[in-house]
Amino acid sequence: MxxxxxxxxxxxxxxxxxxxxxxxxxxxxxxxxxxxxxxxxxxxxxxxxxxxxxxxxxxxxxxxxxxxxxxxxxxxxxxxxxxxxxxxxxxxxxxxxxxxxxxxxxxxxxxxxxxxxxxxxxxxxxxxxxxxxxxxxxxxxxxxxxxxxxxxxxxxxxxxxxxxxxGITGIAYNKKRLGREIRHVSDLWAGDLKGRVTLLSGLDEAFALLMQGDGVDVTRWTADDFHRMCDRVEKLVDSHHIRRFTGNDYIKDLSSGDVLACQAYSGDVIQLRADDPDIEFVVPEEGAELWxxxxxxxxxxxxxxxxxxxxxxxxxxxxxxxxxxxxxxxxxxxxxxxxxxxxxxxxxxxxxxxxxxxPDDGMRKRLAIARDITSGERTEFAKRWNSLAGL
Structure with missing residues (x-):
């Protein structure tokens, strides 16, 4: 483990x-x-x-x-x-x-x-x-x-x-059960994944990948980028597309098949693949966060x-x-x-x-370290994100 x-x-x-x-x-x-x-x-x-x-x-x-x-x-x-x-x-x-x-x-x-x-x-x-x-x-x-x-x-x-x-925060999915590849963050919002997707509950763990999916340069993201991302997530929560927000319990959901795709950490997926080679880890073409x-x-x-x-x-x-x-x-x-x-x-x-x-050269080109959330931003941003994640 x-x-x-x-x-x-x-x-x-x-x-x-x-x-x-x-x-x-x-x-x-x-x-x-x-x-x-x-x-x-x-x-x-x-x-x-x-x-x-x-x-x-x-x-x-x-x-x-x-x-x-x-x-x-x-x-x-x-x-x-x-x-x-x-x-x-x-x-x-x-x-x-x-x-x-x-x-x-x-x-x-x-x-x-x-x-x-x-x-x-x-x-x-x-x-x-x-x-x-x-x-x-x-x-x-x-x-x-x-x-x-x-x-x-x-x-x-x-x-x-x-x-x-x-490590890398990217996307994990069960390729065999889903029946197709995931290459973009936007692929998570396809109709066949409604109710079968989870996101990470921690603000610091989740926000960068979702912004990257919208084409944001996370090394210099702004408050407007953050709220635009939250607007998108709010609609996906209201439509019940996102099953729930998780800690590391996404591992259990993905292994059981309750979830077909999720935000995930690269280190966890190495361990998961040892038991289930159908589980894939993806650095989306828009990029992923290196932490x-x-x-x-x-x-x-x-x-x-x-x-x-x-x-x-x-x-x-x-x-x-x-x-x-x-x-x-x-x-x-x-x-x-x-x-x-x-x-x-x-x-x-x-x-x-x-x-x-x-990471190979192709993957390294898509990795970025996100600008951190400053102390002045944290209270406002955490309040909004926690309301979405149900924290």
């Missing part, structure tokens, strides 16, 4: 949502931390450790002993740095609510490295809650980071964030240099290949493809040719 298939697509509850609204809304200047107040005395040389918070099922494990993580252990053996790894992130908003009180109050979080989705990373970067990384300690990041991921709108040049893994979940060093982290070395470790092509073979998301290190292709193991070598792990 993929990581996303086990997690809630939305969440955080009232407490986390309240904290998020407080910290990201307008008129809260106290939440912002100035650059000269973000760092702390770095103990990396004398205290050889790093605390790393990640999502469940998002790192390689040993087949015989799931408590062992080969790529982490290789780093520890080579550097002498002890990695204290925790799988404590189950939802972006929930984790935001967990650590934001410390960050707002200029306190340590107890973590040197965290991984969250880029749309949430944007909030941290705007609020000044994460530290700029020292690329002198990260030659592999500089050399091997995928050009498509190098400069999102919220972090030009990736000064504060580095992708851990990436990432990224590493950041929070303010006042005590082992910043060690954290930066650990990040760079995962950008060595051999290490990136080992991780990609286990997690099956889009690898942010294209050079890892050659490593897998040269493997004597046929299954590993086959991963090099999987466009959902290493």
């Amino acid at each position: 993929s990581r996303r298939s086990l997690l809630r697509a939305l969440g955080g509850g009232a407490t986390a949502a309240g904290v998020a609204a407080l910290a990201t809304g307008c008129g809260v200047p106290a939440a912002y931390i100035a650059p000269d107040e973000r760092g702390a005395a770095d103990r990396s040389r004398t205290d050889r450790k790093v605390t790393f918070a990640n999502w469940p099922l998002y790192i390689d494990t040993d087949d015989k002993d799931k408590s062992k993580r080969p790529t982490l252990e290789a780093f520890e053996k080579r550097t002498g740095i002890d990695v204290r790894y925790t799988e404590e992130i189950n939802d972006n908003d929930e984790f935001f609510g967990k650590i934001s009180p410390s960050l707002m109050n200029h306190q340590e979080t107890g973590r040197d490295l965290i991984v969250i989705s880029d749309w949430m990373c944007a909030r941290f970067v705007r609020l000044g809650w994460v530290q700029e990384m020292d690329r002198a300690r990260q030659p592999h990041v500089t050399k091997y980071l995928d050009p498509l991921l190098r400069s999102p709108s919220f972090d030009r040049g990736r000064k504060f964030t580095v992708p851990w893994q990436s 990432a979940e990224s590493l950041m060093v929070p303010n006042l982290a005590r082992h910043k240099a060690n954290a930066e070395r650990l990040i760079d470790h995962y950008y060595e092509p051999e290490v990136a290949a080992e991780l990609a073979a286990w997690v099956n998301y889009v690898c942010p290190v294209p050079a890892a493809r050659d490593v897998l292709a040269s493997s004597k193991d046929k299954e590993l070598a086959a991963l090099a040719d999987d466009p959902l792990i290493f």
